[in-house]
Amino acid sequence: MDALPDAVLAHRVEDPAGPWWRHAVIYQVYPRSFADASGDGVGDLPGVTARLDHLAELGVDAVWLSPFYRSPQADAGYDVADYRAVDPLFGTLADADALIARAHALGLRVVVDLVPNHTSDEHVWFQAALAAAPGSPERDRYLFRDGRGEHGELAPNNWESIFGGPAWTRTTDADGTPGQWYLHLFDSKQPDLNWENPEVRAEFEQILRFWLDRGVDGFRVDVAHGMVKEPGLPDWHGHVSMIEGSEGTDTVDGSGNHGPMFDQDGVHEIYRAWRSVLEEYDGDRAMVAEAWVEPLSRLARYVRPDEMHQAFNFAFLAAGWDAAALRRVVTASFAANDAVGAPTTWVLSNHDVVRHASRMGLADPTHRPNGIGHGDEQPDAALGLRRARAASLLMLGLPGSAYVYQGEELGLPDHTALDDGLRQDPAFFRTGGAERGRDGCRVPLPWEGDAPGMGFSPTGATWLPQPAEWSELAADKQRGRAGSTYELYRAALALRRSEQLGAGGLAWLDSEPRVLRFANRDVVVVANLGDDEVALPTGTEVLLASGPLGGTAAAPALPGATTVWTRASA
Structure with a gap:
């Protein structure tokens, strides 16, 4: 190759x-x-x-x-x-x-x-953390922090959840008063662990x-x-x-x-x-x-x-x-x-x-x-x-x-x-x-x-x-x-295995705009991401195509939105 x-x-x-x-x-x-x-x-x-x-x-x-x-x-x-x-x-x-x-x-x-x-917030560790005091070993497994503001009423920082909304939720202490906040980059029922x-x-x-x-x-x-x-x-x-x-x-x-x-x-x-x-x-x-x-x-x-x-x-x-x-x-x-x-x-x-x-x-x-x-x-x-x-x-x-x-x-x-x-x-x-x-x-x-x-x-x-x-x-x-x-x-998985493509190499070949053409071992892959048909070399041996080809058996053509695997010529 x-x-x-x-x-x-x-x-x-x-x-x-x-x-x-x-x-x-x-x-x-x-x-x-x-x-x-x-x-x-x-x-x-x-x-x-x-x-x-x-x-x-x-x-x-x-x-x-x-x-x-x-x-x-x-x-x-x-x-x-x-x-x-x-x-x-x-x-x-x-x-x-x-x-x-x-x-x-x-x-x-x-x-x-x-x-x-x-x-989960139902994990035994998080339930123990909620029951424990600030600064406890149980809370140190997660990312609990005091809030900002005069009474801790503001989240510890401005991070957002990947799922939308704030990335912090405030806890309620046993006496019913607002407590610390915990971080959750995802849902509030998914508290982040402290990997330190x-x-x-x-x-x-x-x-x-x-x-x-x-x-x-x-x-x-x-x-x-x-x-x-x-x-x-x-x-x-x-x-x-x-x-x-x-x-x-x-x-x-x-x-x-x-x-x-x-x-x-x-x-x-x-x-x-x-x-x-x-x-x-x-x-x-x-x-x-x-x-x-x-x-x-x-x-x-x-x-x-x-x-x-x-x-x-x-x-x-x-x-x-x-x-x-x-x-x-x-x-x-x-x-x-x-x-x-x-x-x-x-x-x-x-x-x-x-x-x-x-x-x-x-x-x-x-x-x-x-x-x-x-x-x-x-x-x-x-x-x-x-x-x-x-x-x-x-x-x-x-x-x-x-x-x-x-x-x-x-x-x-x-x-x-x-x-x-x-x-x-x-x-x-x-x-x-x-x-x-x-x-x-x-x-x-x-x-x-x-x-x-x-x-x-x-x-x-x-x-x-x-x-x-x-x-x-x-x-x-x-x-x-x-x-x-x-x-x-x-068919693709069978050919991939028999041709050892997963352990193959890749060499880019010349191609038209909007076309990808590369060789992997003895297979040439041609992907037409355009709309116009692209001619394939005369005598191309087609191994597999993602859709019907144009042209003739002797002179095939690759339609748009189609990929073909062919045998590399000697």
Whole structure:
């Protein structure tokens, strides 16, 4: 590949026998919306276990499970009350053990979510803190502070919650008088932990060991750029939302969270300690950081050899449907990560963002709204799906690791007409509805198009309603159907594995404006992000395409919003 004419090398080929996490395709399961075995309309661990064959047939390497721990569910399980227990909503510890065993039997590794920035306000530690006096050891596990003003009536600083509203809530003392304030960067039911406290650090190392002992293969770390705050908790006049970052001259994409509450140097001490814990275990256990950090050179600090193994590349997600931006991000990502010996980890959708089949159907396909609902611009569904398929084939052709969010292999769009009265995301309520929130990307999956609840639950119950148009996108309607999105993903994952693309290299090739063309090993990937058809070389051997090609068999042409994998000519 290095000798291709007119090629610009961005990343060299790796050894495919390297650790699994360097080139794996990992499938995100959002348990409450994946599959329901109990019939209560909420997905559960036995439901996931029963559907693991779907993931094995799809061809992914691992499954990442969003939180299933004991929780009051104020933020869909990201408010953890007990990190060592399964919430009865999802099952039991025995169910978790059975899921891990079944996944391993199918050749799938298991990654679980870890939420270290905050706990639930119902966690035993926080309840003890509320009952204790200011300055007590119990309160030192969290960030309690006296208020400002003559009587402490003003919050300790001006920080805002990422979900909207103030980031501080005042407590009430036992005698009914106003007390101290506690910090919560998210909902008031998610108090931030004090990571300067050694007891907090020791507790989470034991939580890691608890799940490693049960056989999990790794952890996805929630808000990995949080946890440590700037000393003194100074006022800050910026603004951070769920997905929008600030635009700056030192970034390629604007996907970062800034401010004294994020990306402090102290977080790296934590991850070095955690890496040591993981290395006590065999099997290449791994961690992936959810870190909305910019510039990419700063994100790469999370994946230095003694810290995390992966970090989600949100710059790639944020680039949207823009050929020039994508090329810049891909090139910069390899430069930053190669400098520290880390893989680049690509992602297009997850449980926190509008699905890319909907984002890419907007008039501005680089726009990232926090939810879409009634009265908002509605995506062009056909165009969005066409672009999403092309973007997915582009992503899966890149070297490194890739994450697939449940349902994207079916081409699912967001539920963009969900009744606001059914929404549950705290971001919707804390912003007074200004942000629709993330419920639209969390709707229960359609397994059987003609069954009640589209086969999600044996009773037909679903905790959020499914759009009627999902019926034709159900897994049973797509499996075995030529040209379906499911079969596109399955074919792409099989080719990615057989051609060793995850451990491949990347060389940019000359291309027209709005077209991306690169070589990865013996495969050339061409993505047409424009509207006009682009000619492919005569005699091109087509391996896979995201949609129908134009031209003739001898002289094919690539339509707009289409990606093709071809065999590199000798």
